[in-house]
Amino acid sequence: MNPVELLKQYAAGKRDFQEVILCEADLEHTYLKGINLIGADLREAKLEQTNLSRAKLGFTTLRGIDLSDANLIRANLIGANLCCAYLNLADLSWAKLREATLTGAKLIGANLIHSDLKHASLADTKLINADLRKADLSEANLIEANLTWANLEQANLQGANLTEATLCRANLKGANLSRAILYKANLEEADLSGANLSGADLSGAMLCDANLEGANLSGAILSGAIQLCRRYA
Numbered sequence: 001m002n003p004v005e006l007l008k009q010y011a012a013g014k015r016d017f018q019e020v021i022l023c024e025a026d027l028e029h030t031y032l033k034g035i036n037l038i039g040a041d042l043r044e045a046k047l048e049q050t051n052l053s054r055a056k057l058g059f060t061t062l063r064g065i066d067l068s069d070a071n072l073i074r075a076n077l078i079g080a081n082l083c084c085a086y087l088n089l090a091d092l093s094w095a096k097l098r099e100a101t102l103t104g105a106k107l108i109g110a111n112l113i114h115s116d117l118k119h120a121s122l123a124d125t126k127l128i129n130a131d132l133r134k135a136d137l138s139e140a141n142l143i144e145a146n147l148t149w150a151n152l153e154q155a156n157l158q159g160a161n162l163t164e165a166t167l168c169r170a171n172l173k174g175a176n177l178s179r180a181i182l183y184k185a186n187l188e189e190a191d192l193s194g195a196n197l198s199g200a201d202l203s204g205a206m207l208c209d210a211n212l213e214g215a216n217l218s219g220a221i222l223s224g225a226i227q228l229c230r231r232y233a
Contacts, residue, residue: 003027010035058096138176 019039036056044064053073069089093113123143184204204224
């Protein structure tokens with residue numbers, strides 16, 4: 001199916017486009033709210049500023065896709081392959097991304113408030129200045145992810161793997177980092193006030209000027225942590 005035919009059928013009221021093949025398709029600036037693309041192949045397609053709110057994209061192949069500034073509010077992306085995708089400034093608030101693969105994806109400035117990223121693969125992703133307030137990132141793979149300036153206030157990161165992740169100046173107020181792996185993570189100037197770090201592995205972490213006021217560090221591993229913040233001391 002080509003993009004013109006899809007848009008024609010969508011305009012006529014059709015919403016079910018499961019397993020269609022639209023590799024490298026150009027669907028920029030289109031309105032596709034509520035579309036069903038489960039199992040579709042959209043590799044390297046262009047969907048910049050496209051409205052895909054409440055779209056069904058579970059287990060869809062979106063590798064290398066450009067969804068910059070797209071509307072994906074409450075979209076279902078469970079198990080989707082978004083490896084190396086471009087999602088800068090995309091609105092993914094309340095989106096379901098459980099077990100999705102976002103390895104190497106770019107989500108700079110993306111809105112992920114209340115999103116479900118449980119068990120998602122976010123290794124080496126760029127989440128600079130992303131808004132992840134109250135997002136569920138429990139058991140997620142965030143190895144070497146860049147979360148500089150990210151807003152993770154009250155986010156659930158229980159059991160998440162943040163090995164060598166960059167969290168400089170990140171807002172982690174009240175976040176749940178229980179049993180999280182923060183081995184050699186960079187938390188310089190991060191705000192961890194009121195965060196739950198019980199049982200977390202912070203060995204070798206960079207905590208220079210981090211704010212740990214009121215944080216729960218019971219059972220946390222701090223061996224080799226560099227310059228534990230003076231505010232906590």
